[in-house]
Amino acid sequence: MAENGIVIKPMDQFIVKPLFGGDVVSWYTPTNVTLWMALTVLAATALMVYGSRGRAVIPTRAQSVAELTYSFIYKMVQDVAGRDAVRFFPYIMTVFLFVLLANLLGLIPFAFTTTSHIAVTAVLALTVFISVTALGFILHGTKFLKLFWVDSAPLALRPVLALIEVISYFVRPVSHSIRLAGAMMAGHAVAKVFAGFAAALGAAFFLPILAVTALYALELLVAVIQAYVFTILTCVYLKDALHPAH
Amino acid sequence: MADPAQDAVGMPQLDFSTFPNQIFWLLVAMVALYLILSRVALPQIAAVLADRRGTITADIAAAEEAKQKAVAAEEAYHKALAEARAEAGRIVDQARAEMQRELDAQLARAEAEIAAQAAESEARIREIRTSAMGMVSEIARDTAKEVLGVFDVKADAKTVTAAVDAQLKREDAA
Numbered sequence: 001m002a003e004n005g006i007v008i009k010p011m012d013q014f015i016v017k018p019l020f021g022g023d024v025v026s027w028y029t030p031t032n033v034t035l036w037m038a039l040t041v042l043a044a045t046a047l048m049v050y051g052s053r054g055r056a057v058i059p060t061r062a063q064s065v066a067e068l069t070y071s072f073i074y075k076m077v078q079d080v081a082g083r084d085a086v087r088f089f090p091y092i093m094t095v096f097l098f099v100l101l102a103n104l105l106g107l108i109p110f111a112f113t114t115t116s117h118i119a120v121t122a123v124l125a126l127t128v129f130i131s132v133t134a135l136g137f138i139l140h141g142t143k144f145l146k147l148f149w150v151d152s153a154p155l156a157l158r159p160v161l162a163l164i165e166v167i168s169y170f171v172r173p174v175s176h177s178i179r180l181a182g183a184m185m186a187g188h189a190v191a192k193v194f195a196g197f198a199a200a201l202g203a204a205f206f207l208p209i210l211a212v213t214a215l216y217a218l219e220l221l222v223a224v225i226q227a228y229v230f231t232i233l234t235c236v237y238l239k240d241a242l243h244p245a246h
Numbered sequence: 247m248a249d250p251a252q253d254a255v256g257m258p259q260l261d262f263s264t265f266p267n268q269i270f271w272l273l274v275a276m277v278a279l280y281l282i283l284s285r286v287a288l289p290q291i292a293a294v295l296a297d298r299r300g301t302i303t304a305d306i307a308a309a310e311e312a313k314q315k316a317v318a319a320e321e322a323y324h325k326a327l328a329e330a331r332a333e334a335g336r337i338v339d340q341a342r343a344e345m346q347r348e349l350d351a352q353l354a355r356a357e358a359e360i361a362a363q364a365a366e367s368e369a370r371i372r373e374i375r376t377s378a379m380g381m382v383s384e385i386a387r388d389t390a391k392e393v394l395g396v397f398d399v400k401a402d403a404k405t406v407t408a409a410v411d412a413q414l415k416r417e418d419a420a
Contacts, residue, residue: 011257016264027266037275044279048287053296057301063294070291090284098279118259119268124276185259 008196010189014116016101032112033120039105044097069097074232080235082242092238095124096231103184103223107216114183115226118177125177128234136241147244176233183226187219386410 018031046071059067073096077089077099099115106113114120136144148165149157194215197208258264390406 014258016258016261016267025264025267027270029267031267031271032273033264033268037271041275041279041282045282045287048283048291050251052287052291052294055290055297056300057294059294067286067295070288070295079330090288091280093288094276094280094283097283098276114272116259116269120272123269123272127276138266181259185257224261 008193008200010192010196013112013184013188013192016117021079026074029229034113036102036105036112036114036175040098040102043101043105047101048097068210076232077238079234081239085235085238085242092231095128095234096227097182099124099230100224100227103162103227104220105120106184106188107219107223113184113188116181118181121177121181122173124180124230125173128237129173132237135238136244139242140244142243144241147240153231172233172237180226180230183222184215187215187222191219382411383414386414 016025016031016033018025019032019035022029025031047062048066052059053068054060054063056063070093073093074086074089077085077092082090083085102115105111106116136147148162148169150161152163153161191212194208194212198212200204201208387403387407387410390410391403394401396408405416
């Protein structure tokens with residue numbers, strides 16, 4: 001991808017690098033992943049703890065945002081996964097805030113987007129998948145398998161449907177994680193490509209810049225929507241574990 | 247940018263050598279965030295929300311109570327107003343009756359006085375008239391005598407008196 005000597009490397013922004021020099025990335029090395037995850041946790045803490053520290057009956061703006069986020073996710077858990085899912089609300093809130101703020105922080109120029117890595121989203125999705133499956137068996141025993149046995153279908157169709165249900169159940173963590181990582185990675189890569197065009201096009205530089213501006217607005221939307229989708233899917237899977245009946 | 251060691255080869259997402267690092271730090275971040283949220287942030291926000299709900303409920307109850315009080319006060323006001331109106335009506339009626347009574351009494355007294363004065367005046371008029379009539383016949387007689395004297399007619403007093411009286415009676419009848 002070379003034009004006029006300018007090389008566009010849209011994937012460089014995703015490289016995991018040690019923070020303090022060196023080439024070796026072992027499991028404990030502080031990397032840009034560490035930095036941006038720490039910033040994500042800090043941002044979440046700033047919003048949810050520092051923003052509402054006043055505990056005012058009439059909230060400040062930051063406290064309003066924290067309360068709206070709280071109420072929004074609380075209501076989502078209640079509506080989608082049921083009233084008895086409220087005990088998992090702190091975990092779902094953690095997932096939502098982490099994904100949302102990681103996505104948003106990733107939109108800052110020169111930032112590293114932790115959620116654009118399949119390793120991160122796969123762990124998030126697998127955590128949900130494994131804990132939900134375990135929860136289903138713990139709460140309902142073998143009755144949890146009824147999730148795959150569609151009682152309302154004709155008997156002859158049930159084995160076929162069961163096979164489809166099992167496959168779709170195991171595909172869940174894959175789609176759950178790749179959806180988020182893919183959306184994040186694609187947007188950032190495209191933004192970088194357009195930005196590279198701006199340098200390469202010379203006098204017509206403003207065209208790609210307009211495109212990047214529009215794309216940025218879209219990416220802002222995508223960042224929020226992907227966090228929302230990831231969270232609501234977590235709630236849907238949780239509902240299956242709590243209430244396996246169709 | 248030019249540093250070849252920093253160039254991405256294919257997708258950095260599929261560089262499995264960085265996976266343990268990412269997973270480790272992700273778990274650290276998630277546990278930290280989970281602890282912060284579940285221990286500090288969420289109870290704090292839940293407390294504020296419950297607090298606000300409590301305040302709103304209390305305020306609505308207070309407003310309800312104030313409204314009840316206002317309604318009661320209005321009722322009391324209307325009752326007092328109606329009572330005052332009735333009282334005023336009674337006082338007006340009483341005053342009117344009293345005035346009527348007084349007026350009647352004064353009228354009766356005035357009428358009686360007027361009647362008495364009228365009777366007195368009438369009596370005096372009658373008296374004056376009687377005395378005037380007497381004087382008229384006397385003057386007529388004297389005048390007749392003088393007239394007769396002028397004509398050198400001798401007439402006795404009795405005849406003149408009778409004639410004058412007769413003439414006066416005729417005048418009276420006319």
